Amino acid sequence: MSPTITKSQEYYQDQANPSPGTAIEPSASAIAQGFAQGPNSSPLPKAFQPLTIRGSTIKNRIWVSPMCMYSSEDGFATDFHHAHYSQFAMRGAGLVMVEASGVLPEGRITPNCLGIWKDEHTVNLSRIVNHAHKYGAIMGIQLAHSGRKGSTIPLHLYGTRNTLYATESEGGWPDNVY
Numbered sequence: 001m002s003p004t005i006t007k008s009q010e011y012y013q014d015q016a017n018p019s020p021g022t023a024i025e026p027s028a029s030a031i032a033q034g035f036a037q038g039p040n041s042s043p044l045p046k047a048f049q050p051l052t053i054r055g056s057t058i059k060n061r062i063w064v065s066p067m068c069m070y071s072s073e074d075g076f077a078t079d080f081h082h083a084h085y086s087q088f089a090m091r092g093a094g095l096v097m098v099e100a101s102g103v104l105p106e107g108r109i110t111p112n113c114l115g116i117w118k119d120e121h122t123v124n125l126s127r128i129v130n131h132a133h134k135y136g137a138i139m140g141i142q143l144a145h146s147g148r149k150g151s152t153i154p155l156h157l158y159g160t161r162n163t164l165y166a167t168e169s170e171g172g173w174p175d176n177v178y
Contacts, residue, residue: 051094059136060094066142068099068113070154074171075102075115077124085128089137096137098125100144106178107145110154111171116143150177 048060071080081098088096102108102115115121129139151172152164166172 058094058138062093063095064088064093066097066099070110070112072112072114075121082128086131089132089135093137096132096139098141100142103143103145106150106173106176109146109149110152111166112154
């Protein structure tokens, strides 16, 4: 009994076993079966093609969204941030967005959120950006102000007490939220 060949396997077998990454033109039967549409004008799928926006060319369309990591100290990026953001650049992401960064100390969600209200904050951030650029990634930053959510405890402390507000002894600013 011979093995059953699916339509998708048949489509790829028709391509004479091209090496990975080689552009392949779909056959008329493949188009009719819905596996491809029209000629392939690019050797790469759209996700891996460069994109230019306002004079900046991003090497591909794989972008990393900003994530609140609650790992800074007085708003400063740490070695954790360097490792966290660098991994995406090293693995080929075209654009890496740095987490919500408070434009004022009171603009952070928690005392452990990243900040950019002091010139000194740019030193560690520049280190991350320079490292990402070595791998061809473009870096972005999400500027933020938490508003009424300010001075709350980091997520890992949720459920450990009756309130979500960070006290002054924890580095919070419960009386200065606006």
